Amino acid sequence: MKDLATLGHRIRHYRGIAGLTLDQLGQQVGIAGSQLSLIENGRREPRLSLIGAVAAALGVEVADLLDDAPPSERAGLEIELERLQSGSVYASLGLPAVRPGKNMADDTLAALVGLHRELARRSRESIATPEEARRANTELRQRVRAIDNHLPAIEDLAEAEVAAVGHVGGALTHRSVTRMAERLGFELVHVDDLPHSARSVTDLAGGRIYLPPASIPGGHGLRSMALQAMAHRVLGHAEPASYADFLQQRLEINYFAAACLMPRRQSVQFLREAKGKHDIAVEDFRDAFGTTHESAALRFTNLATAYLDMEVHFLRVGDDGAVYKAYENDGLRLPVDVTGSTEGQLVCRHWSARVAFARTNRTTEFYQYTDTPQGTFFDSTQTGATGAGEFSITVGVPFVHSKWFRGRETTNRLTSTCPDEACCRRPDSQLSQRWSGKAWSSAKLHAHILSPLPSGTFPGVDDRELYEFLDRHAGAAG
Numbered sequence: 001m002k003d004l005a006t007l008g009h010r011i012r013h014y015r016g017i018a019g020l021t022l023d024q025l026g027q028q029v030g031i032a033g034s035q036l037s038l039i040e041n042g043r044r045e046p047r048l049s050l051i052g053a054v055a056a057a058l059g060v061e062v063a064d065l066l067d068d069a070p071p072s073e074r075a076g077l078e079i080e081l082e083r084l085q086s087g088s089v090y091a092s093l094g095l096p097a098v099r100p101g102k103n104m105a106d107d108t109l110a111a112l113v114g115l116h117r118e119l120a121r122r123s124r125e126s127i128a129t130p131e132e133a134r135r136a137n138t139e140l141r142q143r144v145r146a147i148d149n150h151l152p153a154i155e156d157l158a159e160a161e162v163a164a165v166g167h168v169g170g171a172l173t174h175r176s177v178t179r180m181a182e183r184l185g186f187e188l189v190h191v192d193d194l195p196h197s198a199r200s201v202t203d204l205a206g207g208r209i210y211l212p213p214a215s216i217p218g219g220h221g222l223r224s225m226a227l228q229a230m231a232h233r234v235l236g237h238a239e240p241a242s243y244a245d246f247l248q249q250r251l252e253i254n255y256f257a258a259a260c261l262m263p264r265r266q267s268v269q270f271l272r273e274a275k276g277k278h279d280i281a282v283e284d285f286r287d288a289f290g291t292t293h294e295s296a297a298l299r300f301t302n303l304a305t306a307y308l309d310m311e312v313h314f315l316r317v318g319d320d321g322a323v324y325k326a327y328e329n330d331g332l333r334l335p336v337d338v339t340g341s342t343e344g345q346l347v348c349r350h351w352s353a354r355v356a357f358a359r360t361n362r363t364t365e366f367y368q369y370t371d372t373p374q375g376t377f378f379d380s381t382q383t384g385a386t387g388a389g390e391f392s393i394t395v396g397v398p399f400v401h402s403k404w405f406r407g408r409e410t411t412n413r414l415t416s417t418c419p420d421e422a423c424c425r426r427p428d429s430q431l432s433q434r435w436s437g438k439a440w441s442s443a444k445l446h447a448h449i450l451s452p453l454p455s456g457t458f459p460g461v462d463d464r465e466l467y468e469f470l471d472r473h474a475g476a477a478g
Contacts, residue, residue: 005042005079006070007051012040013071014058029053042082077109084116134341136244140251141342145329148305151255157234158259171290172261177223180260181209184233188226191473195465200229203470210473224295227257255302262289262299268307271300274404275308281406282380282395283365293382297395301327310401313377317353319390321346330398331374335419348418352379353394355414359383367407369399371415378402 015025022033022040029036029050038044046054055062070076078100084090085097100109162172165179181188186202186209194201194212201210209229211222231237231253240246262285270288274280286296297314304312311330317323326334326342335345347353352368359366366381379396402408417423426432 003068004039004045005082006068006075007046007065008040008042009075009079010065010067010071011036011054011058013075014060014064015040018058020058025054025057028057074106074109077106077113081109081113081116084113084120087120089120090116132243134337134339134343136242136247137343138336138340139244140247141327142340144251144327148329149301149327150303150306151252154235154252154255155259155264158256159264161234162260162263167263169266170288172223172263174223177226177260181226181230184230186230186233189473190222193469193472195461195469197461198466198469200225201466201469202229202232203474206474208473210469221292223261224257224291227260228253231256254298258291258295258299258302261291261295264303267299268303271303271308278404278408279406280404281365282393283382284406293384294393297393298327300395304397305329308404310397310404312401313394313396315347315351315353315392315394315396317347317392317394319357319392321349321354323347324391330377330396332377332396333372333374333419348416349424350414350416350418351394352381352396352412353392355412356381356383356392356394357390365407366412367405367410368412368414369402369410371413373417375399378405378408380405380407 015022018025020028022036026033026036030053031050035044039046051065052062055065070079081098081100090097098112100112161180161183162176164183165176167173167176178188185207187207189208189210190213191210192213194210199212202208203210209226211225211229232249234256235249235252237249237252240249267285267289270285271280274284282293282297282300285300286293289296291299294316301312301314304310313328313330313332313334314326315323316325323335323342323345328334334342335347336342337345349355351370352366355368356362356366362383364382366383368379368381370377370379376399377396378399378401379394381392381394383390383392385391397405418425
């Protein structure tokens with residue numbers, strides 16, 4: 001039964017209308033009044049045959065009892081109070097549950113529910129801490145690894161949406177993205193006053209998706225932003241109830257956007273042809289569909305195991321060696337902290353992801369073999385830069401799969417034994433003797449480490465700024 005609490009309240013409601021006591025109704029349907037009381041309180045699930053008997057005794061249809069809606073506003077409040085009090089947030093307080101008896105006034109019940117709603121809201125806001133973020137990220141990475149970073153249901157949805165606007169091959173145009181939005185009832189609007197904490201804003205009531213100006217550098221990213229905003233509607237997302245929900249939704253909208261920009265059928269055909277020539281290269285995959293190198297690298301991980309029969313790993317690493325994003329299903333030992341989180345951890349100095357920063361010519365990918373205790377891996381790395389600094393994008397495979405890739409003939413080969421500190425973290429003994437106790441330095445502290453994310457309905461987005469923006473533009477649209 002989907003909702004025992006609502007069912008129980010509806011039985012009680014119609015029993016009251018019929019003027020029957022628990023014992024009287026129980027006698028008519030062949031069960032004790034005490035058993036019927038358990039059903040009305042949502043403590044016991046009745047057989048469908050019993051529901052039919054109860055409906056007949058009360059003179060209503062079975063559908064009337066099975067309706068999802070509470071039978072009255074007060075019943076709805078009672079059901080909500082029970083659910084909130086049975087949740088982990090209230091349970092953690094160690095307080096007794098309050099039962100809303102007949103003598104409890106409606107305004108008292110409404111006040112209690114309001115307090116519980118606020119308690120739940122504040123709890124959702126407080127969990128977006130660095131510790132919670134690391135835990136949620138770790139759990140999500142483990143789930144993604146278990147399914148080889150492949151989501152067939154989203155692939156199918158993306159394929160259908162792209163086909164519906166007549167796109168058959170090549171890079172997905174801005175016009176096609178606009179038509180996809182129109183099919184979903186949205187207009188794409190470019191503005192220069194988006195809330196500072198938001199990449200895009202969707203006005204569900206007005207049917208508008210607000211994006212940054214179309215003239216911003218790297219405008220190809222606007223296609224992805226628009227598709228991500230549409231994905232929430234296509235995938236049926238509700239407001240995230242937790243930080244883990246937020247991360248899962250972000251994964252899904254990114255996946256949908258990538259699957260639209262680099263459709264499965266065309267992408268698999270392109271990669272299989274490249275594999276047949278022993279010439280897989282992320283830079284070619286990127287250029288064929290007009291995306292960023294990072295998008296192409298991540299999209300490759302979606303398809304490599306399911307369609308190319310190879311295990312892979314992916315890394316986005318800052319110029320300080322810190323991991324921003326990581327994925328592996330090929331046995332590469334990622335750097336992790338005690339919680340199992342890899343975000344923010346430093347990769348080995350001997351990995352391609354860091355060695356590539358030392359190159360003078362960065363116009364093409366850098367290739368390297370790395371010997372590790374887990375085996376030898378082949379890596380292809382491309383570096384880039386943003387206002388926040390340099391970064392590298394790496395796609396790699398176990399040695400057995402290197403034969404399918406461009407750059408496999410490279411003579412670049414290093415050994416890594418990290419997390420053994422003797423690998424690359426300890427300074428040379430002579431340097432230690434020369435400088436130990438004779439140097440002092442101040443660490444560079446990234447400001448965002450100490451700055452909490454704005455707390456709101458959507459983690460990281462300031463509600464006041466968001467709603468003021470929507471109100472401003474709703475007035476302009478009218």
